[in-house]
Amino acid sequence: MQFGAEAKLQQSNYKCCPSSTRHDLPSNAESGSRKRPRETGHKSSVQQALFQGSSKYTQNSELWSERYKPNSKVELAVHKKKVEEISEWFAKASAQYGKVVSQSQSTVFHNFLLRANKYKALDLTTQIGASAGRTSDSLLGNKAANDKRTVIVVEEMPNIFYRDSNQFHDILRKYKRCGKSPLVFIMSDSNNNSSGIQKLFPKDLMHQLRIDSISMNPVAPTMLVKLLTRVASAESGKFPTPSASVIETIAVSSSGDIRSALNTLQFACGRDTLDLKAKCAPPAKPQLKKHGSSSSSGARLKYGSSRRTGSGDGDSGDDLGVVLGLKDKAIFLFQSVGKVLHFKRGDPTEHPRVPSLPTHLHQFDRDPLLVDPEEVAFKSQLSGDYLTSFLHENYVEFLSTVEDLERAAEYFSDADSLSALWTAREDLQSYSVSVAMRGYIHSNSDITRHDSPRRNLGWLPLHKSRWFTASKQANENVTSARQLFKGYHWEPEVLCTEILPYINLSNPTLHDPGQIRFVQEMTTFSRSTQISR
Amino acid sequence: MSLWVDKYRPSTLAKLDYHKEQAAHLRKLVEGGDFPHLLVYGPSGAGKKTRIMCTLRELYGPGVEKLRIEQSQFTTPSNKKLEISTISSNYHIEVNPSDVGHNDRVVIQELIKNVAQVNQLDTSTQKNFKVVVLTEVDRLSKEAQHALRRTMEKYMATCRLILCCNSTSKVIPAIRSRCLGLRVSAPSVDEICQILTTVCKKEGLTLPKEMAEKVAEKSGRNLRRALLMCEACRVQQYPFNPERDVSEPDWEIYLRETATLIAQQQSPKRLLEVRGRLYELLTHCIPPDVIMKGLLKELLQVCDGQMKAEVVQNAAYYEHRLQQGQKAIYHLEAFVAKFMAIYKRFLEEGIADIF
Numbered sequence: 043m044q045f046g047a048e049a050k051l052q053q054s055n056y057k058c059c060p061s062s063t064r065h066d067l068p069s070n071a072e073s074g075s076r077k078r079p080r081e082t083g084h085k086s087s088v089q090q091a092l093f094q095g096s097s098k099y100t101q102n103s104e105l106w107s108e109r110y111k112p113n114s115k116v117e118l119a120v121h122k123k124k125v126e127e128i129s130e131w132f133a134k135a136s137a138q139y140g141k142v143v144s145q146s147q148s149t150v151f152h153n154f155l156l157r158a159n160k161y162k163a164l165d166l167t168t169q170i171g172a173s174a175g176r177t178s179d180s181l182l183g184n185k186a187a188n189d190k191r192t193v194i195v196v197e198e199m200p201n202i203f204y205r206d207s208n209q210f211h212d213i214l215r216k217y218k219r220c221g222k223s224p225l226v227f228i229m230s231d232s233n234n235n236s237s238g239i240q241k242l243f244p245k246d247l248m249h250q251l252r253i254d255s256i257s258m259n260p261v262a263p264t265m266l267v268k269l270l271t272r273v274a275s276a277e278s279g280k281f282p283t284p285s286a287s288v289i290e291t292i293a294v295s296s297s298g299d300i301r302s303a304l305n306t307l308q309f310a311c312g313r314d315t316l317d318l319k320a321k322c323a324p325p326a327k328p329q330l331k332k333h334g335s336s337s338s339s340g341a342r343l344k345y346g347s348s349r350r351t352g353s354g355d356g357d358s359g360d361d362l363g364v365v366l367g368l369k370d371k372a373i374f375l376f377q378s379v380g381k382v383l384h385f386k387r388g389d390p391t392e393h394p395r396v397p398s399l400p401t402h403l404h405q406f407d408r409d410p411l412l413v414d415p416e417e418v419a420f421k422s423q424l425s426g427d428y429l430t431s432f433l434h435e436n437y438v439e440f441l442s443t444v445e446d447l448e449r450a451a452e453y454f455s456d457a458d459s460l461s462a463l464w465t466a467r468e469d470l471q472s473y474s475v476s477v478a479m480r481g482y483i484h485s486n487s488d489i490t491r492h493d494s495p496r497r498n499l500g501w502l503p504l505h506k507s508r509w510f511t512a513s514k515q516a517n518e519n520v521t522s523a524r525q526l527f528k529g530y531h532w533e534p535e536v537l538c539t540e541i542l543p544y545i546n547l548s549n550p551t552l553h554d555p556g557q558i559r560f561v562q563e564m565t566t567f568s569r570s571t572q573i574s575r
Numbered sequence: 576m577s578l579w580v581d582k583y584r585p586s587t588l589a590k591l592d593y594h595k596e597q598a599a600h601l602r603k604l605v606e607g608g609d610f611p612h613l614l615v616y617g618p619s620g621a622g623k624k625t626r627i628m629c630t631l632r633e634l635y636g637p638g639v640e641k642l643r644i645e646q647s648q649f650t651t652p653s654n655k656k657l658e659i660s661t662i663s664s665n666y667h668i669e670v671n672p673s674d675v676g677h678n679d680r681v682v683i684q685e686l687i688k689n690v691a692q693v694n695q696l697d698t699s700t701q702k703n704f705k706v707v708v709l710t711e712v713d714r715l716s717k718e719a720q721h722a723l724r725r726t727m728e729k730y731m732a733t734c735r736l737i738l739c740c741n742s743t744s745k746v747i748p749a750i751r752s753r754c755l756g757l758r759v760s761a762p763s764v765d766e767i768c769q770i771l772t773t774v775c776k777k778e779g780l781t782l783p784k785e786m787a788e789k790v791a792e793k794s795g796r797n798l799r800r801a802l803l804m805c806e807a808c809r810v811q812q813y814p815f816n817p818e819r820d821v822s823e824p825d826w827e828i829y830l831r832e833t834a835t836l837i838a839q840q841q842s843p844k845r846l847l848e849v850r851g852r853l854y855e856l857l858t859h860c861i862p863p864d865v866i867m868k869g870l871l872k873e874l875l876q877v878c879d880g881q882m883k884a885e886v887v888q889n890a891a892y893y894e895h896r897l898q899q900g901q902k903a904i905y906h907l908e909a910f911v912a913k914f915m916a917i918y919k920r921f922l923e924e925g926i927a928d929i930f
Contacts, residue, residue: 438850439847448913458900458905462900513857528644534671536619536799539862541803546825568855
């Protein structure tokens with residue numbers, strides 16, 4: 043997942059829900075959400091598509107993301123397999139409960155949750171009763187009488203449950219007992235609130251209440267291109283049709299967020315794409331072409347086209363994105379990292395004022411650098427921490443000897459130990475990046491002179507730092523271990539290094555399938571010799 | 576079905592299998608009435624927790640065995656909510672403050688205050704103090720340790736602390752001097768054999784002597800591990816076959832393979848491969864210092880005398896940084912790179928000597 047992964051970087055700000063009608067079923071497929079309790083964004087559109095009739099839209103000022111809501115399964119830009127997975131879930135769920143979607147009911151429940159938030163009233167049954175104007179029993183009875191099948195969708199969680207998840211768990215448990223319809227929660231896991239998901243739906247609760255989780259991936263760029271092209275041609279009467287390269291750029295930079303892609307397209311068209319044509323006609327298709335993939339020939343697109351080698355030709359491709367007002371942040375990140383990794387040295391005769399080293403230090407003598415690492419770090423607008431870890435992920439391939447490796451690795455270690463004191467961490471961060479960047483540059487003994495022959499590295503893709511995902515995963519695992527093996531009360535270290543591995547070996551009767559699955563997960567190691575990223 | 580480790584854990588000081596003299600001391604301490612703060616330390620799997628629970632039982636009777644698991648909430652001065660799970664009885668409360676990371680100071684202070692403010696209900700028949708058991712004290716931040724020192728003195732009247740850790744080197748001297756240090760050393764191989772045999776007898780199994788020795792050796796004098804291993808062997812094959820290898824946790828095998836990879840080839844490409852494996856271990860919640868120690872142990876086997884010293888010194892250096900820093904992977908990788916460089920130089924010198 044070289045590129046796909048970096049798409050994640052940009053997804054945190056996706057919450058730009060354009061729908062003004064709160065009670066509608068959630069509309070557009072949302073991007074990038076890894077789904078959690080039961081379902082995510084796409085699901086709701088799937089649902090809408092599966093179970094709902096057509097809707098009429100007439101207003102002109104309407105957002106395209108609203109107007110082109112999918113109305114049937116076929117129109118969904120989600121991978122077929124996912125659609126199937128969700129359809130299957132629905133089949134299962136409605137078999138269990140015997141219901142179909144009724145929009146009003148979802149509104150009621152939505153209202154209920156909103157109200158619960160407002161009044162802190164927590165009794166699920168009475169709340170449903172109150173908002174529906176009858177008791178839940180009669181409500182359910184009524185439902186059966188109508189033979190109207192229902193799915194309850196909760197799209198946004200009231201904030202109070204993030205603060206006190208126990209209340210929420212109680213409600214869920216109650217619902218499990220008395221609820222008659224499948225309940226669907228849609229949550230997006232942006233980078234920062236994944237802990238919220240952990241908290242709202244801890245593993246043990248998921249197993250206890252038998253909550254299925256379906257996780258959605260970002261929509262594939264090829265799918266997006268298709269969708270955008272369809273929308274663009276449908277709208278083409280009013281605007282000049284945007285060129286294929288414009289659409290590609292939008293698709294690629296949206297990192298799988300359909301709504302944002304459609305909005306970008308609409309705004310770009312509104313701005314008159316003729317302007318853009320001048321910009322993007324000859325040199326455009328900037329990023330995609332570079333990797334020799336031409337979308338017209340149906341080659342695969344990938345996110346993170348932004349990642350380029352940072353040498354020289356970097357700027358031309360940005361323009362289109364800037365004109366379109368895209369939100370591609372990774373571009374800066376990988377460009378910055380690339381600049382450092384592919385650093386260049388200048389001819390010392392042109393920099394006469396550089397002092398030379400005494401002879402006994404001759405081995406450390408280098409020609410003057412043409413990159414200013416501090417400036418790169420500053421311009422990247424990223425926290426030093428982040429930049430360092432991306433550099434760390436990628437530096438190894440640029441070094442050829444173990445001695446260089448030894449030195450560079452030590453500098454990274456130095457950089458990290460600068461952040462040891464949390465009181466001074468903020469202040470020292472910029473120094474820490476400098477140590478890492480300059481440490482790497484100096485350690486690279488292949489390029490000590492401006493005319494050092496460059497090893498043919500070939501085309502080295504840059505990778506997203508794995509540290510953040512790894513440590514997040516580790517934290518989640520520790521939390522799950524604790525939740526699932528509460529009764530064993532061991533310290534987490536003992537639990538993970540001794541108890542779980544031996545539970546796996548000695549197979550005592552475990553209490554629930556969640557434990558079994560978790561133990562297996564925790565004791566299986568990937569041994570692939572390929573460097574997986 | 577519970578694990579043997581839990582099932583056959585001795586519950587009273589009298590039932591302890593080894594270090595009996597120490598157990599007798601503990602009993603005298605309890606009888607003496609003026610129970611001090613305790614700092615229990617020693618290697619993993621030596622029986623520290625068992626001894627603590629036995630002492631508590633000696634103090635309060637079987638009531639301490641009625642445990643409940645609770646979530647306690649604390650609020651930091653910056654209004655952040657912290658949740659921590661505690662295990663408690665009517666007489667004691669056990670908590671692992673390092674669970675909350677660098678906010679451990681707040682937890683320590685609030686928790687002890689809460690416990691100490693409530694007096695024991697029935698002081699005539701019971702002790703007039705409660706006990707707070709803190710585990711993994713060596714992982715407490717310095718701030719928390721200083722907070723602990725002050726709180727210890729302040730609430731001495733109503734509350735005693737039992738601190739539990741692997742090594743006292745990370746506990747500040749001020750705390751060490753306020754506690755009665757109690758080192759629980761690892762049981763000897765013979766003692767472990769003895770216990771394994773008794774446990775197997777209770778399970779209705781016969782454990783051949785060689786098998787018991789093999790398991791005891793393999794466990795590295797860690798009783799918990801020896802029992803877990805023995806149980807795993809039982810599941811895999813019974814009657815026990817002393818010929819058969821004792822199975823090890825998957826992550827240890829994985830770590831050993833990783834060490835072999837490092838020793839086989841020293842190149843940037845190999846380092847990348849190793850890094851992937853380090854990440855894999857980290858995501859499986861193997862603590863970085865355990866990884867470092869495991870790697871060192873395996874790597875030392877390919878080193879000769881003089882190199883050993885150099886490698887160990889570097890391992891210690893990076894392990895120290897690991898504790899200080901934030902991103903373990905940098906330091907683990909730096910150690911691997913260092914070893915690769917040292918080992919490569921060694922190999923090259925060896926070749927030069929031959930010619």
